[in-house]
Amino acid sequence: MKFQADKDAIVIGAGLTGSLLSMYLAQEGLNVSIFELRPDLRKVDLPAGRSINMALSHRGISALQKVGLFEQIKKDLIPMKGRCIHLKGQDSLHQAYGVDKDHVIYSISRGLLNKILLEASEKFPNIEKKFQYRCQWMNYETNMLFVEDLDHGREHSFHPNTVLATDGAFSAIRKSMIRQTRFSFSQQYIEYGYKEITIPAQNGAHVLDPHALHIWPREQYMLIALPNVDGSFTCTLFLPYKGEHSFQKLNTVEDCKVFFDQEFPDLQEYAYDMAQQYVDHPIGDLLTLSSHPWNISGQSMLLGDAAHCMLPFFGQGMNAAFEDCVLLHKELEKHDFDFSKAYSEFWPQRKKDTDAISKMALDNFSEMRSRVRNPDFHKRKAIEHHLERIYPELYQSLYSKVSFSLQPYHKILDQELHQTMLIDQILEKNIDCSSPSTQLESMLRNIRKS
Numbered sequence: 001m002k003f004q005a006d007k008d009a010i011v012i013g014a015g016l017t018g019s020l021l022s023m024y025l026a027q028e029g030l031n032v033s034i035f036e037l038r039p040d041l042r043k044v045d046l047p048a049g050r051s052i053n054m055a056l057s058h059r060g061i062s063a064l065q066k067v068g069l070f071e072q073i074k075k076d077l078i079p080m081k082g083r084c085i086h087l088k089g090q091d092s093l094h095q096a097y098g099v100d101k102d103h104v105i106y107s108i109s110r111g112l113l114n115k116i117l118l119e120a121s122e123k124f125p126n127i128e129k130k131f132q133y134r135c136q137w138m139n140y141e142t143n144m145l146f147v148e149d150l151d152h153g154r155e156h157s158f159h160p161n162t163v164l165a166t167d168g169a170f171s172a173i174r175k176s177m178i179r180q181t182r183f184s185f186s187q188q189y190i191e192y193g194y195k196e197i198t199i200p201a202q203n204g205a206h207v208l209d210p211h212a213l214h215i216w217p218r219e220q221y222m223l224i225a226l227p228n229v230d231g232s233f234t235c236t237l238f239l240p241y242k243g244e245h246s247f248q249k250l251n252t253v254e255d256c257k258v259f260f261d262q263e264f265p266d267l268q269e270y271a272y273d274m275a276q277q278y279v280d281h282p283i284g285d286l287l288t289l290s291s292h293p294w295n296i297s298g299q300s301m302l303l304g305d306a307a308h309c310m311l312p313f314f315g316q317g318m319n320a321a322f323e324d325c326v327l328l329h330k331e332l333e334k335h336d337f338d339f340s341k342a343y344s345e346f347w348p349q350r351k352k353d354t355d356a357i358s359k360m361a362l363d364n365f366s367e368m369r370s371r372v373r374n375p376d377f378h379k380r381k382a383i384e385h386h387l388e389r390i391y392p393e394l395y396q397s398l399y400s401k402v403s404f405s406l407q408p409y410h411k412i413l414d415q416e417l418h419q420t421m422l423i424d425q426i427l428e429k430n431i432d433c434s435s436p437s438t439q440l441e442s443m444l445r446n447i448r449k450s
């Protein structure tokens, strides 16, 4: 065993957060050891149905740029300019994400992004990665970390300088932290789960617009599809566990084929294959979790999903986790790598933001599966687009602020009530927003003051 007890930092989990975080630490000259439960992703195939796609937006991009990685991954990204909404029996509806040409989000497979991050970390000789090592627990009284080498069935213990837990929603370190006094933790599953389904390329080309995030909103459930560079789409079907169209009811290929035929008529051609994949693929659960605090002195710190797993409906879990890395790094620099001070100052502020985006992610679920079907929703979006175009310095929609800015999430949520009331007033008074007016400008200035 090569790992030394006096390594500067131990990172648990080489997922998206852990791989990126290790580079932020290593570029400061820290020696970093990573323990990852799974085999090296670069050497094995992902199991079928586990290939979700990520929407990468400004916060994630900015974090990747800081370690010089964004340019490197550009060729693997597909820009998505807006939503394409597929209503039953109607033409599909395109809705741009923003008014600026740069207001695009990017599609990339989670597995591929993780591989790229792992590969990029190779250029740091001070990062050492151990795969198929399972973190078991941490004893805070003796400051001992216990890790199992799954290949050889051996247990190792360390006396770490600090442990950064990026081991996801079911974090082993968080389980040990829960045993400490005054550690609060909550997790809420929603009544929905998801399955991954692929729509293949046709002669190497995409069968739907490749520059959109496709949504089939069906009120009680929904299907979404994100493009891949090879011409395929990765779809995610979000279904309730119980009810008319649910995981409980849909079990056989035949039933699923009828369901896909009827509910997604524009995908009829793929219905049989989709039904087969549906039956073969596992159900993923969806949950929000919250921890308080995120650290135990300088001994350990939670980051990414381990600290704040959220629902995927704003496409921000990874983006927020990447932003965690940037902000924690800043705090560490500020405190000259005094881990205890930096951790204690970092998380209370950051938690306000991750609580806010977790709430917005939950709210966005009903927007995606239901509200987008409502004509009133499109009127409101049209007004927002006018305002963003005419008064870019006075108005930015919630979506733009979350996805195309670095404004703290909690501030965005605080302002949202005022912005909603403004659109209500514009609709009530039937104010023309297609061109500038003193009335509009003064209303916008008033909400900026509030």
Ligand SMILES: Cc1cc2nc3c(=O)[nH]c(=O)nc-3n(C[C@H](O)[C@H](O)[C@H](O)COP(=O)(O)OP(=O)(O)OC[C@H]3O[C@@H](n4cnc5c(N)ncnc54)[C@H](O)[C@@H]3O)c2cc1C
Residues within 6 Å of the ligand: 012, 013, 014, 015, 016, 017, 018, 035, 036, 037, 038, 052, 053, 054, 055, 056, 110, 133, 134, 135, 136, 166, 167, 168, 169, 170, 171, 172, 194, 236, 284, 303, 304, 305, 306, 312, 314, 315, 316, 317, 318, 319, 320, 321
């Ligand atoms: C359906 C779905 C769609 C999503 N879409 C988006 C999106 O569009 N945009 C976005 O920003 N986010 C999205 N997310 C959220 C995003 O996937 C997560 O926020 C992100 O993966 C969190 O990364 P992480 O590294 O913190 O955790 P994880 O990705 O869970 O990685 C944790 C790592 O730790 C390892 N590990 C676990 N336990 C141990 C242990 N005991 N010892 C050692 N290693 C361990 C795991 O093997 C894993 O490699 C989506 C999530 C879902 C479920």
